[in-house]
Amino acid sequence: MADGPVQGKCSKEKVPLESINFGSDYLVSEDDSAKGSDFLASGNDNDQNVETECLEHTVDLVHKLQQATTKLNDQEEEIKTLQTKLSTAKQESDQLMDKKENELKAKLWDLKEELQHAYFKTKEQEEEIRNLQNTMSESKQSFDQVVRENKIELQAMKRECLKKDMNIIGKLKQADEKINEQEEEIKTLQTKLSNAKTESDHLLINKENEFKAMETKCLNVIEELQQTNSKVKDQEEKIENLQTKLLEAKEEIEQLVYDRKIVIQDYMVVAAIDIGTTFSGYAFAMIDEIKKGVLKPYTPNWGGSGEMRVSNKTQTCVLLDKDEKLVYFGFDAENAYNELSENGEEEDYFYFRRFTTIIYDQILTFDTEIADIRGRKMQAIKVFIHAIRYLKDHLLKFMRTLTSITNDEILWVLTVPVVWENTSILFMRIAAQEAGIPSHQMIIALEPEAAYICCKHLPVEELKGTNTVSAFQSGSRYLVLDAGGLRVDITIFEVKRNGRLEIIEKASHGDLGGSTVNRTFKSALEEIVTKEMIEGYCHEFTEDYIELFKEFEKRKRDCRKGNGSDSYISLKFPVSFTEKCYETFDTDIITLVNKSRFRDKMYWKKDKIAIHRPMFETFFQPACDEIVRHVKKLLQLSTVKDVEMILMVGGFSDSDIFQDVIRRAFPNCQVLSPKDAGLAVLCGAVLFGYSSIVPDDVNTSND
Secondary structure, X not given: OOOOOOOOOOOOOOOOHHHOOOOHHHOOOHHHHHHHHHHHHHOHHHHHHHHHHHHHHHHHHHHHHHHHHHHHHHHHHHHHHXXXXXXXXXXXXXXXXXXXXXXXXXXXXXXXXXXHHHHHHHHHHHHHHHHHHHXXXXXHHHHHHHHHHHOOOOHHHHHHHHHHHHHHHHHHHHHHHXXXXXXXXXXXXXXXXXXXXXXXXXHHHHHHHHXXXXXXXXXXXXXXXXHHHHHXXXXXXXXXXXXXXXXXXXXXXXXXXXXXXXXXXXXXXXXXXXXOOOEEEEEEEEHHHHHOOOOOOEXXXXXXXXXXXXXXXXXXXXXXXXXXXXXXXXXXXXXXXXXXXXXXXXXXXXXXXXXXXHHHXXXXXXXXXXXXXXXXXXXXXXXXXXXXXHHHHHHHHHHOOOOOOOHHHEEEEEEEOOOOOHHHHHHXXXXXXXXXXXXXXXXXXXXXXXXXXXXXXXXXXXXEOOOOOOOOOOOOEEEEEEEOOOEEEEEEEEEOOOOOEEEXXXXXXXXXXXXHHHHHHXXXXXXXXXXXXXXXXXXXXXXXHHHHHHHHHHHHHHOOXXXXXXXXXXEEOOHHHHHHHXXXXXOOHHHXXXXXXXXXXXXXXXXXXXXXXXXXXXXXXXXXXXXXXXXXXXXXXXXXXXXXXXXXXXXXXXXXXXXXXXXHHOOOOEEEEEOOXXXXXXXXXXXXXXXXXXXXXXXXXXX
């Protein structure tokens, strides 16, 4: 070793603290210590310079440690930020899993790229730390080289440096542990993210499989439907062929009856049953009386308690118990159900009202179901069987008060609308058979044909509007307007030379007829006392509500044209109605009427209201206008020409107001209507049955 000042070899360049590895190699051995003592003894002159350089190196190390610590804190913050982002990304991924499955892969890809970016950034930081460690290692080696070359040992300084180095080592170890922990957390997050992606992929695969399975099932169902449709079409063709054969057979039989004038002497009575939409009934006549020219059949008087209750027809209502057995029919069924409803006992009963409307909406089969007034369903054929059986039994009971004829001596006629399909007619035939009417004793009559026969064979004085005894002639075309309570059937036919009727056009319109007049009257009441009050009154006083509209029905039928524009129609209201008005509005009905547009057209006195006749006639206007529109539309068809006469039948055709509207709307047609238009179909059905037994043997002044 040369004498003189020893130049220190500690580099002034800053070395990262992380690169310093303080281990057992850096401890001074006893030999080095001895050598350092010798060196100190021989080189006391250079102590000051070495101490200065060591201090400077220590300051640099502390500075580098602070920088490393700052970077470590920044990295911790950045890792926390990454953890927050990863947590947020996972939450968003979970939230979007159900709603946006199609976007899940893209989101997962973005999260993966972000995580890879963070991972690469961490790798860069680890590389930087390794560089710092290498730099510090090089600095240490330089320092050791200086110590070895100069053999300087400063025990006090060494201890101080060792303490500082140990602190630095402890902090570096802590930093390494934190970094390791963060790397483990990152790996855990990566594993969770990978698992989430795997679960998502499995979910997507499962859903794709489900969609494929559903698609396969749909294709199978479509194929089955196509096969079913093909079978249905084949069956429909078979049914059409059978229907054609049936019609041909019917025409042949009818032709034989007309051509050969077959006379069958076994029957003594002709009985007809009509199941109408709103009202139903029956009529019968003795064949001997018809031969003598007595053309008015026997009909019952339904009800009997009170003037407005007497009628030749009864309501089309059926009340059954929970075992589906008949309890009441007609007016009795209506009254009984209203009483059950008021007492809260209707749960155990089935109440069917105006159930024949189902035939206009669909083709009936044995499996067809209809709903009662509360929505509970039952096989339609059961309800029809009960209705027909009741009318048949009622007829037999009434007939046996007049004669002792047996059941085998009765020819039954069942009326059906002309718009019904053959399958619906067959349905009615089977229902009648199940009700106890033998098939060989039953024939079907189309309602417009029966109405025509009735008008044709009635005396002139029984027809309103006729002015000639030759009104019915072969080759003429007629329009039968059958206006009932809920439906209007329009049929145009031509009379052939042999007396047969050929149908030219036919149409049926629901929710139109006499009930429309009732609804217009109800709307007028709602204007006076509000719709809510009428509904509440109906629910609270059901029986009085029904009696109110029965009263209106009677006045509607009695209303005649030509009684003077200054006259009034008197209508009796239940006392409960006026009391309900006062309870609801805290004022009387007279005040409510005077506040309405009916102020000068309705006058209230005690329990009666007087309605100005022109005002009362406006209740008919909506129904009349709509019927006229439908008739005109039918007459404008290219197939319809030279219609000479309109025959008005059905309950609504009894109205003089309705008849006057039709006559004014069609001045070029002769408009005829029987005096009792509501019974025209039944009376005609009886004559139709008689003509099938003894053709061309009905005495009438119109023939």
